[in-house]
Amino acid sequence: MIIRSRRIEVISRKEFEMIDLTPQVEAFVQECAVADGMVFVMTAHTTSSIVVTEGVECLERDVPLHLERLAPKNPEPGTFGYYHNRLLDFDGRLGFNAGDHLKSILGGVSAMFAIENGAVLKGSRQRVYFVEYDGPLARTIFLQVTGT
Amino acid sequence: MKGGIDFHTHPVLAREMVALHPELERAAREIFFVGNNFQPLEVMLLEMDLCGIDKAVVVPVDATTSRNATVYTNEQIVEICAMSDRLIGFASVDPRQAGAPEKLEHAVSTLGLRGLKLAPAFQEFSPDDPLAFPVYEKASTLGIPILFHAGLSWQPGAKLKYGHPLRFEDVAATFPELNIVLAHLAWPWVVDAVALALKYPNVYLDTAALYFDNPVDFLRYAMTQQVPLTVFERSLRKQLVFGSDNPRIETKAMAKAVRSLGLSEECLELVFRGNAERLLGGRA
Numbered sequence: 001m002i003i004r005s006r007r008i009e010v011i012s013r014k015e016f017e018m019i020d021l022t023p024q025v026e027a028f029v030q031e032c033a034v035a036d037g038m039v040f041v042m043t044a045h046t047t048s049s050i051v052v053t054e055g056v057e058c059l060e061r062d063v064p065l066h067l068e069r070l071a072p073k074n075p076e077p078g079t080f081g082y083y084h085n086r087l088l089d090f091d092g093r094l095g096f097n098a099g100d101h102l103k104s105i106l107g108g109v110s111a112m113f114a115i116e117n118g119a120v121l122k123g124s125r126q127r128v129y130f131v132e133y134d135g136p137l138a139r140t141i142f143l144q145v146t147g148t
Numbered sequence: 149m150k151g152g153i154d155f156h157t158h159p160v161l162a163r164e165m166v167a168l169h170p171e172l173e174r175a176a177r178e179i180f181f182v183g184n185n186f187q188p189l190e191v192m193l194l195e196m197d198l199c200g201i202d203k204a205v206v207v208p209v210d211a212t213t214s215r216n217a218t219v220y221t222n223e224q225i226v227e228i229c230a231m232s233d234r235l236i237g238f239a240s241v242d243p244r245q246a247g248a249p250e251k252l253e254h255a256v257s258t259l260g261l262r263g264l265k266l267a268p269a270f271q272e273f274s275p276d277d278p279l280a281f282p283v284y285e286k287a288s289t290l291g292i293p294i295l296f297h298a299g300l301s302w303q304p305g306a307k308l309k310y311g312h313p314l315r316f317e318d319v320a321a322t323f324p325e326l327n328i329v330l331a332h333l334a335w336p337w338v339v340d341a342v343a344l345a346l347k348y349p350n351v352y353l354d355t356a357a358l359y360f361d362n363p364v365d366f367l368r369y370a371m372t373q374q375v376p377l378t379v380f381e382r383s384l385r386k387q388l389v390f391g392s393d394n395p396r397i398e399t400k401a402m403a404k405a406v407r408s409l410g411l412s413e414e415c416l417e418l419v420f421r422g423n424a425e426r427l428l429g430g431r432a
Binding site: 011013014015073074077081085086087088090091092093094096135136137138 | 190
């Protein structure tokens with residue numbers, strides 16, 4: 001049984017951005033030389049997601065924008081607000097990114113793929129993305145391969 | 149509009165500087181009191197790009213007497229400014245330390261820093277205490293602005309009384325050639341800060357205010373309800389500068405809040421650039 005972990009860093013360059021992690025995930029699986037097993041991908045951050053979707057530019061725009069509609073950074077005045085908008089004494093600043101935390105929950109923070117004959121088992125259209133809701137920021141993603 | 153200037157940032161999360169000076173990690177966490185992750189300097193510049201900000205003033209705080217610490221030394225500010233020509237370095241001195249005026253002169257004349265940052269509540273002195281006047285006199289002689297923390301400070305132990313705008317009146321009145329910027333709109337005393345700026349043309353205010361809700365809602369409250377927006381637009385458009393207080397408030401969030409207020413394009417040009425350029429002696 002092989003269990004190997006890695007942390008990779010990406011730098012988002014926009015406030016909302018989808019960054020295709022598929023090449024890094026596949027390269028790590030190759031490097032681990034596991035024939036059969038699983039690869040686990042998880043963001044280390046609570047204002048970002050890991051999602052699996054088709055790798056096209058239009059969806060890369062639609063996904064974060066739709067999540068922003070569901071959980072906006074600044075709700076329309078008079079509609080609703082967030083309890084998170086308060087001093088966070090452990091951070092020395094106000095939390096005013098509750099919408100980004102909620103988008104992270106809606107999008108999910110991890111993905112898992114089977115490894116078959118040394119390759120990541122996924123649909124022909126599927127890509128694994130890091131989704132940024134609060135960029136630009138340097139972000140860490142955890143990868144772990146388990147298998148034989 | 150040409151790119152703007154963020155007149156108020158603290159480079160405490162710059163990863164490159166923490167790698168060079170490990171003591172800056174403690175300064176960020178335990179002295180400056182911020183919990184966000186350290187980031188490459190590139191991230192700060194990317195964020196500035198995102199919101200049309202060309203340059204940022206980066207400030208240290210010398211809290212030798214009150215905390216036995218500095219949050220960046222003047223030399224470290226010079227060091228980070230060497231990493232990007234988009235950063236404008238300010239100095240800090242501790243008015244309660246002997247030799248503070250001479251240290252300021254060295255920081256400006258020799259190190260090339262462009263202004264002075266003082267945080268009276270954090271440094272534990274009253275702005276109108278005569279002990280600080282030699283520092284003000286030196287700043288006036290050197291022709292540099294002072295960016296004062298004013299109003300409420302989140303830092304533990306930093307007393308509100310040292311941030312009240314009226315504590316700055318003697319400074320403004322005694323040194324009419326010295327430009328002083330009261331940060332954070334001196335919240336909650338926005339009316340008092342505005343009164344001071346209306347009376348003294350050498351008093352400026354910066355926009356870096358956020359004490360509840362979010363930047364858009366908070367600034368709308370402070371700059372349209374506490375004081376009518378027309379006061380800023382008509383009377384103080386040449387005395388208001390854009391500042392974010394990054395990393396306590398992201399530059400992108402504060403820029404969005406300022407632009408959402410409904411100020412005219414002419415006023416926004418002054419707030420985001422013209423007034424800061426003038427404070428910096430006409431060159432940014």
